[in-house]
Amino acid sequence: MAVQNVQYIKLKIKRRDNPSSPSYWQDFHIPYRPNMNIVSALMEIRKNPVTADGQQVNPVVWECNCLEEVCGACTMLINGVPRQACAALTDKLIEKYGDRPIELAPLTKFPVIRDLMVDRTKMFDNLKRVHAWVQVDGSWTIDRGPRLSEKDQRIAYEISHCMTCGCCVEACPNYNSKSDFVGPNAIAQVRMFNLHAIGRMQADERLEALTGPGGIQDCGNSQNCKQVCPKHINLTAHIAAMNRQANAYILKSFLDK
């Protein structure tokens, strides 16, 4: 639909007042302005929190930070697709979906704190579970280690774009309340840290975690993660590469003991 004919930017927002109360939908109509994104539309609501049917309500709560799709804080479901609100341009949405209200909902795989704000602690806990950092603390200098080959740098650089936004785990059918799966992003991070010159010294610790409960074996190859990743990280290739590492690790640790 051509944006010239649009009078209002219509938003349909899934709201919730506190973590234990039920959720409900509210419609908002914002006078059309060109070149807006979902964050600026939500800011308009904050200025004048009146619903489409004229009811004065509490302003909508959401999180945002960098406003350039690198922090992941404003991730939400926009017309059912997990993505960043800052990078969701209203003109593009209207062109794609027409004049129907743009649906905003909080991510479903995390506890909702209020309205569109969720608690993504679980993702960071999963990064801790798989030892997704380079260990430099110790009683002697570790130094920088050898340089990475350009091929390894390319792989690591791609994975380093991950901002733990939650899109991949939101779309993953196997990441849910019934399972303890660490998620696609954590698996990719293990590949990156196992490539790192110093990080690879703890490669076995990461593989130990990745083959433990909720590890890489819980991936069911639906490959949704790759489709929804806003940073176009080839998560399915990284998972397959880690499958190879995990199988070799298990076989080796079985034969070495």
Place this chain on the structure above:
Amino acid sequence: MSKFDFYIRRFHSLIALVPLGLFLCFHFLLNSSVFISNAAYLQVINFMKNAPFIIVLELVLIAIPIIFHGIYGIYIAFLAKNNAFQYRYYRNLAFYLQRVTSIILLAFIIWHVYTVRMAVHTPEGVIGVLLAQMQNPLTLVLYVIGVVSAVFHFTNGLFTFCITWGICVGDRAQKIFALCAVALFVVMSVWAVGILLTLSVA
């Protein structure tokens, strides 16, 4: 940290190919004798029924792996929170169908094994039951659904097997393997339905 989940999932994946996948191909190959004649088919059944240690082979290579793969597979299927209607990507649909076909196959295999292995024992009896089933339009349709589900489950599983075991990693390799799996699905489906139709007009 317990590795039980990892071992059991890898075992579940491995036995799907050897012996179960191989058995499926072997099963189709032997049944292809119906393309020659009913007499040839009868001869093949006779040969298999009289093969040495056939009961042991049936138990170790077919029954026990299928029961384990089936029970553990259904448990895996119920762990997923399917979203094929929200995220309409090809792989996600295949993921969903892999779980749907597992339920279909559980019912189909029980029926199939009961009617042609448990209820009848003589080769003449087996072929009699099969001819009756293929010549009844209702059971023929159930058989077509059953074998096409089996072929889908096998070929899609073959593709995910290559990822699970770290055989194909990169994008290009995955694309080529995915196309091969689709081609294999088409070929094996035509083959299997051909066997059924040959029996239905015999």
